[in-house]
Amino acid sequence: MKPTPAIPATMTSTRSLSYIALFAAVIAVFGLIPKIDLPFGVPITLQSLGIMLVGCLLGPKRAFYTVGLFLVAVALGLPLLSGGRGGIAVFVAPSAGFLLGWLIGAVVCGVSMRQFMKRMPDAKGKGLLVAAFLSSLIGGIVVMYLFGIIGLMLAAHLSATQATLAVLAFVPGDLVKCAVCAVLVQSVARGMPSWRLDRD
Template identity: 60%
Template sequence: MKSSRSLALVSLFAALMAVFGLIPKIDLPLGVPITLQTLGVMLAGCLLGPRRGLQAMLLFLAAVALGLPLLSGGRGGFGVFLAPSAGYLLAWPVGAWVTGMLMSALPGSTPRGTALSAFLASAVGGLLTVHVFGVIGLVNIAHLSWTQAFFGTLVFVPGDLIKCGVCALVVHTVARGLPDWHFGGRALK
């Protein structure tokens, strides 16, 4: 029963990433668009935990690599992993894992405390981790200098902080509505 529940949750969050991909992207001269899909990375880590969050992102990226146009703007195929945004995409599984690890380690005895933990976990996993990989991708794929890549990725930070807040609100709502939910996947073994 637990394995079928795990499979369902992983598939559900991979599908959620696809739904977030339906929201139009905002193209930037940097070659990396602003999308809502990093919110899915944050939610997967917070709600599923490290292992299932990682699995959901890997499943989603596998579907993208096979050519399904699931990325914002209808992008898909192996070529997206050779574009300037590849570092960000490859960071999604790691970001979900880091977010889930932090979420499972941070306190959360009340809905408000759980939401605060979700904001912090999302900021470190869904924002910092993803941006570190993104900068490395920009340097290696787009051939930007480290300084250009660092300052270029700062454009995304205000929006990503808003996504951290939205993730915290969703987690707060889930914590209030489903008090037995085990954030960070603590009991979803």
């Protein structure tokens, strides 16, 4: 068997930058889908699906840079959040905790996916679906909700119980997003066999 030729570092860096820019744009595109406003100031959007996909497909390091780039663009005033929101003000709104949760949640999705892939015997079948679903669940629900609850407590002045009960409204939809993410990840793995799901 011939050894696999090494990929030049410059090519790898260029590819990484392309992925980061592409997936930041994907998160922004998901923001074009109308949001559903809830009484406590945190809307239901499709952008959290983008966060799950970024973590599962790009790995923790690239996921961090991707979501970080997106949030910096939002902070600079670009209306990339669902509903055309942007600017510094969104980082002190009741939904601010979820925005920070996006960054950490994407990284956790990536770390979880990497660990599952290392231990998973069925890298392209049902095992991959389960790995992507669980990774999305851990990073995209558990971690995001934790930050979201803290954000609601600080910005909306809710008690821990009130904030926890408030975010339960997101659970059914986010579980569907986890399932969609798992299917999309499996589709990428099958359509692009060289795509590494265990990347750093």
